Amino acid sequence: xxxxxxxxxxxxxxxxxxxxxxxxxxxxxxxxxxxxxxxxxxxxxxxxxxxxxxxxxxxxxxxxxxxxxxxxxxxxxxxxxxxxxxxxxxxxxxxxxxxxxxxxxxxxxxxx
Amino acid sequence: xxxxxxxxxxxxxxxxxxxxxxxxxxxxxxxxxxxxxxxxxxxxxxxxxxxxxxxxxxxxxxxxxxxxxxxxxxxxxxxxxxxxxxxxxxxxxxxxxxxxxxxxxxxxxxxxxxxxx
Numbered sequence: 001x002x003x004x005x006x007x008x009x010x011x012x013x014x015x016x017x018x019x020x021x022x023x024x025x026x027x028x029x030x031x032x033x034x035x036x037x038x039x040x041x042x043x044x045x046x047x048x049x050x051x052x053x054x055x056x057x058x059x060x061x062x063x064x065x066x067x068x069x070x071x072x073x074x075x076x077x078x079x080x081x082x083x084x085x086x087x088x089x090x091x092x093x094x095x096x097x098x099x100x101x102x103x104x105x106x107x108x109x110x111x112x
Numbered sequence: 113x114x115x116x117x118x119x120x121x122x123x124x125x126x127x128x129x130x131x132x133x134x135x136x137x138x139x140x141x142x143x144x145x146x147x148x149x150x151x152x153x154x155x156x157x158x159x160x161x162x163x164x165x166x167x168x169x170x171x172x173x174x175x176x177x178x179x180x181x182x183x184x185x186x187x188x189x190x191x192x193x194x195x196x197x198x199x200x201x202x203x204x205x206x207x208x209x210x211x212x213x214x215x216x217x218x219x220x221x222x223x224x225x226x227x228x229x
Contacts, residue, residue, distance in 0.1 A: 031215075033214075033216065033217075035217075040221075041221060041222075042116075042203050042205075042219030042220055042221050042222055043157070043203075043217070043219050044219075045214075045216040045217065045218070048214040048215065048216055055213065055214040055215075056209070056213060056214020056215075056216055057214075058216065088155055090157060092157075092217075094215075097214065097215045098207070098209075098215040100147065100159055100162055101147075101159075101217060102159055103149070103156060103157035103158075103159075104156070105154070105155060105156045106155045106156065106157075108155070
């Protein structure tokens with residue numbers, strides 16, 4: 001069975017641009033969570049979605065937004081990119097949110 | 113205060129030996145979960161083992177076991193018979209939350225494990 005997939009794998013943007021990251025959960029999983037991992041740190045929670053509803057949001061500015069589609073895939077959008085947004089963005093899926101979260105390979109974003 | 117503390121930035125272990133990675137946590141919730149993930153240089157976070165706060169027995173998964181001491185709020189990962197492929201970053205994480213809230217994971221800063229041939 002396919003695991004969590006994310007696209008693209010790598011991305012280079014310039015300051016002020018907008019970016020969209022995509023995630024497809026494990027088949028049967030209805031919850032998707034997004035995390036940001038800057039170099040040398042553990043991942044930080046950004047959003048969790050379940051059945052297309054936002055369940056929670058971490059301490060991130062409004063430039064970060066996300067949504068979940070009827071097929072449970074998800075998009076993370078970041079507007080007005082800053083150099084500090086350079087990080088590995090990880091998507092994780094779980095059955096309903098409370099169970100073990102399984103992570104995708106991540107998207108490496110570099111903002112120049 | 114940090115919710116998850118991993119005090120060992122780096123650890124070395126001889127191949128085939130056992131190693132313990134430390135993790136302490138801080139929560140006022142009665143119901144919570146503790147996880148360990150492995151992150152190779154490729155970046156993907158690989159789930160290793162889970163311990164629920166109400167589980168009376170320590171969790172085990174193959175060569176991985178979790179030494180859960182609830183009163184001390186510690187959840188150390190023990191890897192037995194280390195292999196070269198175990199060289200990676202290891203993260204301890206906690207899930208709090210219940211009801212309609214989010215079940216976010218809070219991660220520690222990680223421990224870099226290097227297995228020496």
